[in-house]
């Protein structure tokens with residue numbers, strides 16, 4: 001089975017959020033199942049140090065531009081990586097400029113040309129999010145089956161009118177935006193959890209595409225994300241001051257104390273330390289915290305550390321809280337891979353109150369690292385976090401349902417109360433740490449799906 005992943009992000013090379021985690025780890029699990037899987041990624045300027053072929057393995061043109069594709073490998077693996085090179089990518093940003101639509105259309109179109117002209121002949125082209133959503137349309141005349149994975153329905157890409165000005169997209173495709181084009185023209189649509197697959201067929205979560213999604217019937221399935229449990233392992237993580245695992249959980253507190261020291265907070269094992277690692281955007285639900293700071297801080301002993309960047313509204317919200325409660329709240333408004341690991345490995349509670357969440361990687365890393373998740377019961381959060389029942393000792397975290405500040409506040413108090421009972425809390429941590437969060441099951445589901453699609457072309 002030959003499969004080409006096409007994506008704007010890929011861990012550990014180019015990451016903004018969870019898309020990178022999936023594209024950098026699912027191929028490793030597929031390769032273990034015998035799939036010849038490769039990845040195509042823009043050759044971003046910050047990848048200059050990555051070893052690659054001296055000469056391009058393919059040279060051609062797309063959208064009146066000359067492009068070169070170099071071959072490299074996903075670090076610490078044998079997985080071939082095609083780096084799509086053009087001056088438009090040779091800078092230090094992944095997203096965030098007015099040429100975004102043009103850049104990613106150029107990227108996708110180059111991959112289409114590469115396949116059309118025999119650069120490689122995958123049986124399945126696995127496209128991710130709006131950046132690569134026109135590929136299924138362009139592949140229609142090829143004996144290549146396409147899978148389109150929706151990591152986030154909220155980002156649908158610029159309107160098609162913009163695309164028409166720089167690349168031919170037939171008028172009768174019915175595709176009025178890139179996300180819709182991916183949905184309509186792919187051979188199979190997946191999203192990253194079973195609950196989100198159901199939710200997006202409703203007006204509440206469908207981002208105005210729910211009608212189109214409902215019409216797809218069985219073509220849309222939800223396959224739960226996994227994480228790379230080899231790379232994300234508290235027993236070997238080089239960013240943690242002290243390594244630990246389920247058998248040595250008592251060592252974990254050293255990471256918490258080191259983190260409190262690093263943050264300049266009171267160093268005290270009995271104060272609950274709440275961690276947040278997130279893109280700061282509407283999706284993540286932090287507006288729920290806005291009216292809660294005073295009542296929360298005045299009625300609890302919790303400390304809070306937030307690591308994230310994004311929308312200025314949320315940056316302002318957290319910066320303001322850190323200024324008002326300098327003894328209790330710390331805000332780091334940036335991307336920082338090393339600090340994120342120290343938070344997962346040191347915080348007691350991991351907060352993710354998302355308005356919607358296709359799957360969520362953050363809560364899975366938290367579970368693996370013994371930080372108990374407090375999440376809203378939606379999307380993949382509802383599929384991975386199960387309510388802590390102290391009587392029967394079941395569940396691995398805390399959930400609230402209604403999207404309202406009071407519900408979140410109640411759960412913050414409840415979790416802090418649970419934190420006082422050390423033995424219960426440790427068993428709660430252990431249930432999270434011992435769960436299988438790897439790709440083992442879900443990679444098998446993707447392989448089955450590829451097999452069914454390829455069987456159609458014989």
Ligand SMILES: Nc1ncnc2c1ncn2[C@@H]1O[C@H](COP(=O)(O)OP(=O)(O)O[C@H]2O[C@H](CO)[C@@H](O)[C@H](O)[C@H]2O)[C@@H](O)[C@H]1O
Nearest residue numbers: 017018019151278279308334335336340358359360361362
């Ligand atoms: N400031 C920062 N510094 C360091 N690391 C940071 C960071 N901000 C975020 N991260 C990291 O980025 C990742 C976030 O992944 P999530 O899946 O939780 O959300 P995201 O919305 O980006 O992903 C989207 O795609 C994924 C993949 O399918 C879905 O799980 C998800 O629901 C969907 O919204 C985590 O690995 C987290 O540690």
